[in-house]
Every structure is written in structure tokens, then in C-alpha cells.
Amino acid sequence: MSDTILRFEGVNKAFFGVSVLEDVTLDVERGSIVGLVGENGAGKSTLMNILGGVVLMDGGQMLLAGEAYAPRDPRDADRAGIAFIHQELNLFTNLTIAENLFISEFPHCGPTPLLDRGRLRKRAREALALVDLAVSPDVRVERLSPGERQLVEVAKALAMDARIIIFDEPTTSLTTRETERLFGIIDRLHQAGKTIIYISHILRDVMRIADAVAVLRDGQLVASGPVSDFSIHSMIAAMVGREIEQLYPDRTSQPGPEISLELRQLSKAGISHRIDLVLHKGEVLGVFGLMGSGRSELARIIFGLDDFDEGEVLIDGKPVKRLSPTRNIRNGMAFVTENRREDGLMMEATVADNLSLAALPAYRTRLVNTVRSSAVASAVKDRVDALSIKVHDAFRSEVKGLSGGNQQKVVLGKWLMTKPSILIIDEPTRGVDVGAKFEIYETIDRIAAAGTAVLFISSELEELLGMCDRILVMGQGEVLGSFDRAQFHEEAILRTAFREHVA
């Protein structure tokens, strides 16, 4: 084992007495790409945060190229040549690309404290060239697309000449093409002899790019070895500790005849173009499209967050002139947003407070507008049980302490408590682990069976194929095609979505 660049040896970590990592021992070979997988809360991020100096370990040790390595802060990790590309990007949107690349070690003019802008620009240009980003280093990051920002992060790692680069879920906000580009760069880094640790929920990607796989479950390393020893199936089995027969539950109901929501020729300049959409009672209608196809924008218009120029909207067959969130909620509409941390949850509040928020008006006393707290409490308890939200005490625990999957269940639960007749869900399983995904799918099926019309927006075609009665394909703000469950064909749908790009 002379080629081991990094060794975790009996690493332990506990937060507030809850053990997050238990005795993790793992070797990483020099120049390899290690896929690190596990459910949310399995300890992947904690392990990488220890490596990156963001979190201190309680016990055990790390060996970097044979020498003891114990970073006290992110700068120690930087100096040791370990770059950490976090899931939520750590860029400063108000600064230029060049400034972002060298924010912690600006080149100076000799001994003066003044910045050497010339050298800054030159080094930035070199770093950008390594990731094929043909943008001036003086451009502010706020003007870049998510994919370009991701590449800036990679350039940052290269600029500091990292030996080990950690990617934490790098593709969640990238388009298919941007993802391909990132993989190309990872491949090049690999050939240049860099060691890469790649964390992802997208197991297909892990199978594709990794040489070795390490699986964490409940803070323990449960499997590791060369990628050839694994299949997607066996990775999942190792992650959840049991065999999962199905990724998607069977749909138990059929759409009803009544139309819950109808859009006729809905247009908004620059955003949507003549969109026709019919959503039946009890139907799960998928909306698929590549990043930037206008899926989420359409959802925002339907929910009344953005206005539209032309067209008609009918809810339960009745035309609606103006849409507003307040009125929509009163009409039984609910919207689970794409971005749960920013838009969907009060992170510092308890699970119970979050769950009950949207439904509070339903628990008013008649005379004075106070809330019947006992009724709310029992409704919260029911919801926590129904969604099997894993929380110690729903009335005490803050949402920010939950894993991604459980947070998402809280958002979903919040809207389900309003007993919606139309539910819009945007990327409900992004960053959610396999087990929680299945539970979210089951919930969707259950509420559809109970008659709720569900508009299911996703960039993961597979889950739409698994869950929907019908799929609309969008691109450039238009509906490009519609597929019934009987005609579901992955390739045909993808071809439709790519129409503009292929031509």
C-alpha cells in the first residue's frame, strides 16, 4: 500500500452526543477517483468536512502521504493541497472571478499590502484555461450561470495546486451538457494525477467516473473497493442496509375525469410561450425539461408569484383573472419549491412550527382569531407519523438539524396539512437519499389516489417515468411534447427535450 495518499484511521465524530462517524478507516489511492456514497445523514459530508478542516474530529487520525495530518481550519487544508468544492458554492457573487479565485491569498505588489491586479488577472486566466472557461477574469460571478460558477470553483482548486479535490454533489444544479463538461475536466484532472473524492447521489455518475467506491451508512464504512466490485443495485443495498426491490412504488390510482387546472395559451414575454396544460383530478402530471427550459418559471406563474401577459387560467373549470399566492392557497393550491433551504423552510424554527405554518388558518377559533394549539399539535403528530419524518421531538427540534430527506418531507408535509386540491412540486427529491425518496414517492401516490392533482416538475426523467400518468416536455418556455404513460419511452422524451440543441 505504498501508493496510499490519504488514510483515515478510526475517525470518530459526534455532534451533541449523537455519533455521526464511528471508527471510519479508509484508504485513498494516489491518483484515483473515489466515489463516496451513502444516504443523507450517513456521514459523508462530515467525513469530508473533517478532511477539509471545516470540522474537527473527536478521535482517530488522518495520514496524508504517510504523515499525520490534522487541519484546524480550512486554510490548513488549503496548505496541505486539499481543495473542497462544496455543494452550495462558496463564491462571492459581488466580486470578480479573479478575486474569487485568490480571495484567501491575493498576490501582492512586492512587500506592500497592495494587490497586484496584473498578476491576479494573469494567474486567473491560466486557471480558467484549465477548465475551458472562456470568460474574462474581470467578470463578476453574479453574471455567470450555475454551470460556469461550478467551473470557477474547480478553477479555484486548480489555482491553489490541490493534490486532492473533493467534489460534494457537483452536478445538482448543472444542465446535462454542463455535467458532461465537468466530467471531461474531472477526467483530465485524473490523467494529470490528481486524487479526487466524488460525493454524489447519482449512482450512475459514480459508476461511470469512479475507480473505487466507498459506502457509508449511519456513520460507518459498510463497503469499499474497486468500482468493478459494485453495481448500482449493490451500492443501494449497501447504503440502505437492505435490498430495495423497487425504486418507485406502484401507482394505485387512475386520474379522474374532472379538470382541476387548465392553462390555455399562457404566455409571458421571454419566459413562456403559448402553454396549454390540462391537469385532472388525481393525476400526476410530470413536467420534464432541461435546465433553463422554463419548468420552474411556469410553476411560479401558476402559483401567482410571477405574472403573465396573455392566456387563460382555469381552476376547477372556473376562469381566474389574476393569480396570487394568497388566493391560490385559499383555492386549495400548494407549491413545494425547488429550493427548500431558502424558500421552503424556516431553518431555525421547530419541525412543528414549520409543518403547521401554511395550515394555521384552518385551526382558528371562531370568535377571536387565535389558534387552537391542541388541534394543531395532534395534526402535526399525525403528519410526522404519516410521512415518517425522523425527528427526535417535532415540537423541540429545529429543522436545520434534520437530514435533507427529512427536511423535504417537512416541506411536503407543510403543504399536505392544507389538504390541497392542486399540488405543485418542484424537484422534490433533489439531494434526497434513496430511502427518503421512496417515501416521498409513496406520499405522492397516496395523495393522488385521494384526488389531489399533482404537477410534478423534475429534471430527473427516471422518477417522472416511474411516477407520472403523463409527462409534458418543455424547452425554451414552450411545451414541446406530451407523453401518456402507455407511450413512455425514455429516449423519445429526451430527444423531444433536446430538440433545440440537436438541430
Next chain:
Amino acid sequence: MTSHRLTMPVLRNMPAILFLLAFALFSLLDPRFATFANFSNIASSSAFVGLVAVGMTIVLLTGGIDLSVGATMYITGAVIGMLLQQDVPMLAAIAVGVLVGTLWGCVNAFLIAWVGLVPFVATLVTLTMGRGIGLLLTESRQFILPQEMAYAASSYLGIPLPVIVFAIVVVAAVVFLRWTAMGRQIYAMGNNVEAARKAGLNTRRLTASVYVISGFCAALAGVILVSQQGSISAGLGQGVEFDAIAAAVLGGTSLFGGVGSVFPGTVIGVLLVQMISTGMVYLQIDLYLQDMVAAIVIFFAVLIDALRMRILTRLERRNIRVEKGSTEVQTAPSSP
């Protein structure tokens, strides 16, 4: 983006445009307004607010706020007055005064960066306590300063001394913010504290330093103001935090951090505020109305600023479609 080509620069340069508009208006209404003597006067009397506003801008860039600046000015003035009464040489008295004022800024730095108090609360505490200390030191008497302290009335090459001090501080602040690592890191931290921490920046030290800088600027402002007034009274520097914050925000600095500049931003903001109040004197507007007018102007300027931000974000939002018939992405909001 045909229509943006016009709207964007207008919106971006709103402070400068407001400034020119106000200038044109007063010049038209009173010919005496557009004279060098008057400008020199405006610049000179805005120097102390300007100094405070420069420090305030740097604090605002981190997303913080410093309400204690008026108290810092008062403490500085009180110390100088007391030392002069003990026949301490003037320059030494000024140096000690500035040092004590800066130390008061260090108290803010300690409370915010180490104790972890919210800047609003911490500096409210030091504002009230600082005023108390000033009263204690002076036993709430009014000091009349000796003639030698009236140096602020002097000028070099026709430029009043306060303006020279202000200009030097502005240049230093611009160089600091634009050309040093620490300056850029202050912007970075104001944009995203969490990311700054993960990037290995010493956020505690950065936070602390902006309050020390603000304390130093306020202390300098205190020196200038006592020299201009020739006396030290209990009301010294009262309400200056409002003027300084208003000037910074008028100049385009965001209260949420990460956005803003000392030059041209805050400098224009300061001059605008001062020009309006001087202009009203020229126009002989009722003294009692002047405060109200000033408040209304600031209110509208901040309102316009908020609208500007909203419109800018809307204009900069990415469009998905390219509309037929034009190579441009969506034009101005089409009116029905």
C-alpha cells in the same frame, strides 16, 4: 437589449444623477448658489459627516451597522477639551483624543466579534454609554476652546483643511477597499459570511477591524467638528449616525452588505445631503421646515434606491426564450 442600454446606466448612476439634478435646481433658483465660495462652504461643512460616512460605509459593507459614531465624536471632543484645559499641547491632545475615540471603536469590535452581540444592539449600547462617559468627563459643562483650536478654518491652496482631511481619508479608504486583500475580503464577507469562513478568511478579525476603522473615522470627525464649532457641548455629534447612514445609502451602499463604494458612492451621498440643506438656507426655507424637507428627500432617495434595486434585479433576470422577430431578448415591460 436595446431599451436596457438606456435604463441600466440611468439606474446604476442614480446617485450622481440626483446630485446633478439638485445642483441644477438650486443654481437656477438662486444665482449665488453656483459659486466657488459656496462649494467650498458645502464641502467644508460636509467634511465631518463625510468622515463618519466613510467609516460607516465600510461597516455597512460587512452587513453591520455602527450607531455609536456620535458618542465616539463626543468622547473624542471631551478628551481633547479636558487635555487642553490642562495645558497639554494641542497636537498631543488631538492625538490622545483620536486614540481614545478609536479605542471606543475597539469596544464595538470586541462586543461584536468576540462577545457575539448583534451590531445594532452592541453599538446602541456603546452609543448610550459613550454619551454617558462624555457627560461624566465634562461634568456636562460646555467647553470653549482656545483660539488655536480653530485651525479648521484655515486652508491650503484655497482648499479648506477639513476638505483636505476628508479627501485624504477618502483616498485611503478607496485604496484600502479596492486594492488590498483585506478590502476585497470585506466585500466577500458582506456577500456571504459562511462562504468567507469556508474560504479560510478570518471573519472575526475582518469584522473587528471595520468597527475600529469606523471608530477612527468618527474620532477624526470629532476633531474636525470641535475645531469648526470652537466649543464642546453635550449635543456634540448627536444624530450624526442618521446622516452618515443616509449618505452611504444615498450613495448606493446596501444595508445588507457586500454592495457599495466610498467613491463615488458615499462622497456623492454626503455632498448631496449637505447641498440640499445649504440650498434650503439659500432659498430661505423656514428653519423648522428644513429638517422635514431633508428627511423627506432622504426618504425618497432611499425609496428610489429600493425601487432601483428591484428593477435592476428584474432586468438582469435571465430570459429563457428569444422572442421571434428580434435578436434581442425581451424588451422593456410591454405596456398593455
